[in-house]
Amino acid sequence: MQTAPDPKRWFALALLCLAAFMIILDASIVLVAVPSIERDLSFSAGGVQWVPSGYALMFGGLLLLGGRVSDLLGRRRVFIAGLLLFGGSSLLCGFAWTGDALVFARGLQGIAAAVLAPSALSIVMNTFPDGAERNKALGIWGAVSGVGGTAGSLVGGPVTDGLGWQWIFFINVPVCLLVAVLAPAVLTDSRGPRRRGFDIAGALTVTAALIVLVYAVIEAPGSSAGRTALLAIVSAALFALFVLVEKRSNAPLVPLRIFRSRALVGGNLITIAFGLGAFGLNFIYTQYAQLALGASAVKYGLMSAVLAATAVVGSIVGQNLVTRFGVRPVAAVSLVLTGIGATVMSRVAVDSGYFELAFWGLSIFGAGLGAGCVAGSIAALSEVAGDDAGVASGLQNACFQIGGAVGIAVLSAVAVANTAGSSPTALTSGFRVAFAACWAFVAVGLVGTSLQLTRSADRPLEPAPSTSH
Structure with missing residues (x-):
């Protein structure tokens, strides 16, 4: 017999989503501040890439360990510890006096996020029962992650120009303190199976x-x-x-048996694809707007607002479509939409009007991104048993973050390889090729959709008679 659902579960979800939004936002908000950081801390053009990539690598690389730690030591306890470390490392980032100090502090932030994110998501999965409510909760979670990955430029522009790039890190501190204070009263604690060792x-x-x-x-x-x-x-x-x-290993970081689930493997490939595209395209668009068009950080934030807005709409629509039609068709259409959006962006020029190309390209890309992040999240976690909640959520988050780090690196390399000179026209030539290269990421995601062949992934993810919306 199932126990009664937690009466505070939706408030708990809101608190957990606030923390999730903060750590995903922190991975993207720094992109808009890269020119200011590079100038103030005397970074080289290649070295400054480690500011976003160092965070993403430590975040994604240690998420698997963070998920297992949360299973073994208690998810609420690890969640609160992660909040405190994240707030402290954010302070260190804001006070960084050299480029090396900032990269080091960003690494600490990534480590904190690596224990914070999977513990939060595994609490969600253990707070909501299987079926319609869990799918709805995971859909909201996926939507928040997708929006957080695209909203950084909108928030970062005014903060960077108005207060200085240091404040993109300082704003994390009160959020961490608020959530840490409320967590003991709102969140229930849980553990995975007792196993020795952390691999x-x-x-x-x-x-x-x-x-x-x-x-x-x-x-x-x-x-x-x-x-x-x-x-x-x-x-x-x-x-x-x-x-x-x-x-x-007697206590593996990732039990290889979980990869027997085609839904999990395919869902994580979909997640990787959207991580590649979300961070990669956003990074290139930042460079195009600020270096080729000469836009300020605030103007760039306003120009990219449509990406965040359409991602929100896409995530809401996507959650309902996945419930009705299943993961595979929603993910496939979403991936193609991002490819079409990137193709529109690949036609930009130095004298392109914003509403001529960029607005429509970002709108199409954002709609696909929002819906696709929801589909990938639900697919990757829909067949996971409670005992593996931490490691599975760590894996899913790792795929998005590592996809982001690789996406930035790949599209930057493509842009550099196709740029001859430093004039706005020469830079734009490289950026156009980089935008078009996003179709390679779409191909990765389509492989993932082809794996959504199990019964639970192919059919609607909740029974129609129990649906009330």
Whole structure:
């Protein structure tokens, strides 16, 4: 017999979504401040990429460990600890005196987010029962994540120009304190199965593999083909070592049995694709608006507002469509929409009017992004048992964050490789090719949709008779 649902569950969801919005926003808000940070802290053009990528790598690379830690030590306890570390590292970011200090502090932020995000999502999954309510809760969660990934430029512009880039980090502190104070009274605690060990070897190997991979992509335009290939081989070897470690571990970071679920594997491929596109396209659009068009941070934020707005609408519509039609058709259409939006963006020029191309490209891309993030989140978590909630949510979040780090690196490399000179026209030429390259990310996501073949993924995710909306 099922226990009565928690009467505070929707307030708890709101609190958890606030924390989730903050950590996803922090990954994207920094993009608009990159020119100011680069100027104030004397970063090199290549070095400043580590400000967004360092956060995303530590976040994504350690999410799997963070999910298991939350399962073993108690999800509410780990959630509150993550909040405190996130607030403290945000202060350190704001007070950073050198580029190296900022990259280090961003890494600490990523570590905090790596324990905060999966503990929050696993609390959601254990607070809501299977069926319609869980799907609705996961849909809201996915919508918040999608909006957080696109709203950074809208928020970051006024903050950067008005208060200084340091305040994009300082604003996290009161949010962390508020949520930490309310969490004990609102959130229920839960644990996964009792297992000894945290599989540190697995965490180190997978994180190292990801760092080497992103480093190889970032450095590729200025490196020889042989050096890039060597780094790629090292990354692949570390991934293989990670799999070997997991097979032999008594308490694996990622139980390989969870990959038997086609819905989980496909859902995470969809999530990777939207992470690649969301962060990659947003980063290139930031560069195009500020470097090629000469827009201020505030003007850029206003220009990109349509992306966040249509992502909100897309996520709301997407949640209802997934409930009615299932993940596969919604995800496929959403991916194609992002590809069409990127194609429109690939036609921009230095003298393009905003409402001529960019407005429509961002609108189409945002609608697909919002709906697709919801579909990917529901697909990746819909078949997960409660005991694996932490590790599965960590994996799903890791896919979005790592996709973001790789997306920035890949599209930046494409833009650099297709730019000859530093004039606005030359820069725009490279940006156009980078926008068009987003179709490679769409292809990754479509592979994921093809795996949504299980009964639970192919049919509507909640029984029609129990639907009240």
